[in-house]
Amino acid sequence: MGQETGDKKNLNNVKNFLAVLAGKGGVGKSTVAHGLAQAFHRKGFRVGVLDADIYGPSSSYLLPPDTFPKVKGEKVLPAISGGIKTLSAAHFPRGKRASVVRAPIATQIVSQFIEEVKWGDLDFLLVDFPPGTGDIQISLMQKIFFTGALVVTTPQELALLDVRKSMEMCLQMGVQMAGIVENMSYFSPPGSEEKYPLFGEGGGQKLADEFAVPLLAEIPIHPNPDIFDTLVGKLSLGKNECEIKQEDRYHFSIRWVDGKKSLYRFSDLQSHCPCVKCKEKAPLTHVEGEKIIPVGSYGVQVIFSKGCSKGIYPFSLLRKLG
Secondary structure, eight states, X not given: OOOOOGGGGGGTTEEXXXXXXXXXTXXXXXXXXXXXXXXXXXXXXXXXXXXXXXXXXXXHHHSOOSBOOEEETTEEEOEEETXXXXXXXXXXXXXXXXXXXXXXXXXXXXXXXXXXXXXXXXXXXXXXXXXXXXXXXXXXXXXXXXXXXXXXXXXSHHHHHHHHHHHHHHHHHTOOEEEEEEOSOOBOOTTOOOOBOTTOSOHHHHHHHHHTXXXXXXXXXXXXXXXXXXXXXXXXXXXXXXXXXXXXXXXXXXXXXXXXXEEEEHHXXXXXXXXXXXXXXXXXXXXXXXXXXXXXXXXXXXEESSSOOOOEEEHXXXXXXX
16 A cells, blocks of 8 residues: 655555564564565565664664665665665664663654655565554554554563553554564474473464454574565455444444444534544534544544534544444
């Protein structure tokens, strides 16, 4: 799916955007993202990797650059590593040491990576998300129309606590989950087919059952490239949009990417208008909906028959109301 927003025309020639996220650090998310990028490249696809982890960038280690980023006019050309385009905070001087920046500045840097980098023609742009479910992660999902999200976890229950939050974020932001990868699933000694689950078993399958998404791979502690080649073959990337439908003059519905359908009354929705002027107003009755305008992968704006139509209703709010 191409990117159509005016300030991100440099992404128009990217066919698929794949988020790789975990919500938790230390689960090997970056290793999976870069292994998957190399597998796509081996199969002949044009691939790029955006390392969005400002505080702990690892792309320059996992994909050592043959050429570094270059400035061309008002745009930046990404680094190249073995034919894969990549950009990371580690490619710049600040990346040589621990990055200590406040969250708004980190979010601004990620926005620049999206809006000022000329990625060119790509079949896949993989976005390696930082840990957490805060401003940076939400901004990424607002600014990029992801074709799908690949969720990485490890087997133990402690990891599932944070990974589950990232999956809930995908649902709230309207991003389709392509599946789950369980990393560090087991250890196999060299030359042996025995599998030793050092960190427990079943975590990935538990999340897959809970969120009704496929468990695509169980990756050992020391993976080989064949595992990522197999993972590429299992990925099924479809449309990421929620299905928004006006049922009648007074109601509309959203069918979410996980299959759940929510029904809304226009007058009830207007009573939750997030704009400042509506905070103290009494709700109106018999309000009809004249037009529903999707706002990227963030939410919707509704033109009502009367009252305020200025508010933008994020999918996170709509999910709760539904």
